[in-house]
Amino acid sequence: MTVTAVTRRTGEPPGSLLAVSTDGLTKRFGDRTVVDGVDLAIPRGSVCGFVGPNGAGKTTTIRMLLGLIRPTAGRGSILGGSLTDPASYLHKVGALIESPAFYPQLSGRDNLKSLARLGRIPAAAIDPALERTGMTARAGDKYRSYSLGMKQRLGIAAALLPAPELLILDEPANGLDPGGIVEMRGLIRSFADDGITVLVSSHLISEIEQVCDHIVMIRGGRLVHQGPVAELAARRRPDIVVAPEHAADLGQLARILEVSGLSVAASQADGTAVVPASGVSAADLNRLAARGGITLRQISERTHSLEDLFFELTGANAAMSPGQEMGAIR
Amino acid sequence: MIVASYRSEWVKLKRKSLLLSTFLGLAAASSLFVLLIFSNATAHGSGGGLPSLQQLARPNGLVFGLTRATFLLGVVAFGTAAAQTASEYSLGTLRQLLVRQPRRVTLLTGKMLAVITFMVLATAFAAVVAFLVANVMAQSRGVSTSAWFTGTGLEDLLKALGNIELAVIGYSILGLVIGQFLRSAVAAVIVGFAWLLVIEQFILTRIVPSAAPWLPGISLSTIAGGGNSDFGITYSHGLVVAAVYIGVAIAAAWITFARRDVTA
Numbered sequence: 001m002t003v004t005a006v007t008r009r010t011g012e013p014p015g016s017l018l019a020v021s022t023d024g025l026t027k028r029f030g031d032r033t034v035v036d037g038v039d040l041a042i043p044r045g046s047v048c049g050f051v052g053p054n055g056a057g058k059t060t061t062i063r064m065l066l067g068l069i070r071p072t073a074g075r076g077s078i079l080g081g082s083l084t085d086p087a088s089y090l091h092k093v094g095a096l097i098e099s100p101a102f103y104p105q106l107s108g109r110d111n112l113k114s115l116a117r118l119g120r121i122p123a124a125a126i127d128p129a130l131e132r133t134g135m136t137a138r139a140g141d142k143y144r145s146y147s148l149g150m151k152q153r154l155g156i157a158a159a160l161l162p163a164p165e166l167l168i169l170d171e172p173a174n175g176l177d178p179g180g181i182v183e184m185r186g187l188i189r190s191f192a193d194d195g196i197t198v199l200v201s202s203h204l205i206s207e208i209e210q211v212c213d214h215i216v217m218i219r220g221g222r223l224v225h226q227g228p229v230a231e232l233a234a235r236r237r238p239d240i241v242v243a244p245e246h247a248a249d250l251g252q253l254a255r256i257l258e259v260s261g262l263s264v265a266a267s268q269a270d271g272t273a274v275v276p277a278s279g280v281s282a283a284d285l286n287r288l289a290a291r292g293g294i295t296l297r298q299i300s301e302r303t304h305s306l307e308d309l310f311f312e313l314t315g316a317n318a319a320m321s322p323g324q325e326m327g328a329i330r
Numbered sequence: 331m332i333v334a335s336y337r338s339e340w341v342k343l344k345r346k347s348l349l350l351s352t353f354l355g356l357a358a359a360s361s362l363f364v365l366l367i368f369s370n371a372t373a374h375g376s377g378g379g380l381p382s383l384q385q386l387a388r389p390n391g392l393v394f395g396l397t398r399a400t401f402l403l404g405v406v407a408f409g410t411a412a413a414q415t416a417s418e419y420s421l422g423t424l425r426q427l428l429v430r431q432p433r434r435v436t437l438l439t440g441k442m443l444a445v446i447t448f449m450v451l452a453t454a455f456a457a458v459v460a461f462l463v464a465n466v467m468a469q470s471r472g473v474s475t476s477a478w479f480t481g482t483g484l485e486d487l488l489k490a491l492g493n494i495e496l497a498v499i500g501y502s503i504l505g506l507v508i509g510q511f512l513r514s515a516v517a518a519v520i521v522g523f524a525w526l527l528v529i530e531q532f533i534l535t536r537i538v539p540s541a542a543p544w545l546p547g548i549s550l551s552t553i554a555g556g557g558n559s560d561f562g563i564t565y566s567h568g569l570v571v572a573a574v575y576i577g578v579a580i581a582a583a584w585i586t587f588a589r590r591d592v593t594a
Contacts, residue, residue: 063425067432068429069591090430103423104421113341114341114342118335118427
């Protein structure tokens with residue numbers, strides 16, 4: 001397990017640099033451990049991606065942060081309030097948990113009115129929330145008549161009602177078409193511009209990569225990595241893929257490169273050899289191959305995606321937990 | 331805090347479809363009982379347990395129909411209340427509510443008070459409509475209504491209405507609690523109706539015939555009727571037994587609601 005970048009600070013006092021910190025957060029349902037000793041450290045003002053395959057424990061963790069599920073073990077602090085006393089911090093938190101859930105027979109505006117009254121939030125907060133999410137025109141229509149994208153936007157409007165310092169969005173892009181996803185991305189960025197800390201969970205790492213500056217990776221209920229996205233990106237050193245004109249030359253090519261001190265991964269299946277790009281250029285490889293009398297039909301650079309890094313960090317392909325869907329990440 | 335939860339619940343309760351269906355449904359049901367009682371009343375004596383026209387002309391004649399309709403009012407109150415709590419689970423809205431009001435007992439109490447107020451108002455509306463229908467029917471059957479509006483008549487009327495409202499409150503609370511436990515409106519209604527219509531009767535006829543004074547459904551109907559001559563249960567006994575059942579039910583609902591993980 002790799003935990004990097006942010007030192008764990010549990011029981012953070014108000015005004016701390018962390019919006020969310022947990023220490024050994026654990027949830028067991030009977031014999032099944034769904035979240036296992038997770039130590040979160042999410043900086044204030046960050047847009048933090050919370051990624052992991054379906055069934056990794058993201059939603060259970062989020063529900064624990066929101067006081068919906070009681071942790072079996074561990075402790076934590078959210079915006080300076082203790083996890084054991086959700087009332088001390090939830091008035092500063094907005095949340096969209098899984099799919100949006102509202103009363104179908106009420107209009108969007110009445111749904112928000114009900115939540116505003118419950119949270120003792122002034123009714124004046126409703127219109128700006130609707131406007132920000134582009135829902136003003138349809139606010140008077142019944143919720144059941146909304147498209148999925150509109151339901152998601154109303155869910156975000158509800159999350160914005162308390163003028164939150166922390167916004168927790170669980171899979172906000174779920175079910176959205178490409179246009180809706182772009183729109184959602186823009187909204188999340190605008191929250192960050194306003195200084196709101198955003199914790200956004202997703203099983204789509206590519207989505208997270210585009211919008212987040214901090215990342216938490218979870219798998220099988222365990223934290224596998226957390227830290228700035230930039231730091232993770234820096235670890236994405238590209239590879240150079242070379243392929244000899246004749247597949248039979250692959251072995252010889254690999255030997256030539258290894259003799260030159262390079263680390264080589266040759267694949268007979270696709271007839272290529274992969275060399276880490278650090279300290280060597282495509283021209284160098286071409287030159288080495290030519291000296292050995294081998295003509296190359298392909299020299300290309302391959303950049304690792306965050307998904308590749310995720311699998312590298314988790315060893316996912318080697319040890320998949322039961323019930324986890326790799327397809328969701330791929 | 332409870333006031334905020336109460337006001338929030340009212341946004342949902344006052345939606346037109348629920349308001350009309352409950353208020354008009356209860357009014358129609360209680361009016362139907364009044365119609366049947368007046369239509370089938372004979373001049374003297376009681377036929378098939380129904381009051382005679384002579385009895386209907388007495389000071390308490392106005393409340394006969396509504397009292398007979400109490401069980402139906404209770405059943406509707408039970409079902410409506412059960413749906414209000416259970417649907418929060420089935421719709422997934424409970425998680426939204428708990429983020430805005432994490433003090434769960436406060437949330438549940440405000441919700442219960444709102445639903446109880448709603449059912450009390452619906453019952454009062456049904457009573458007003460039933461009384462109007464009773465007046466019309468009295469004219470058509472030639473029943474004198476002068477005794478209804480005497481001091482004794484009005485006292486009987488208010489007492490009967492109070493008892494019916496108390497019973498409706500009891501049915502509503504049991505509905506809210508069972509809906510909360512079962513997290514399914516349909517399951518709650520089935521269990522509630524099965525208990526009231528089948529299981530209590532089965533207990534009385536097959537298992538413990540002397541258990542009547544201790545059963546919740548019979549206790550509530552005792553309150554509604556101002557006493558239960560069929561089983562010889564006094565009003566105060568019914569009141570105490572029902573209060574114990576309702577107190578235990580509320581405490582159990584608070585405890586389970588406060589401790590239960592919300593995964594819906």
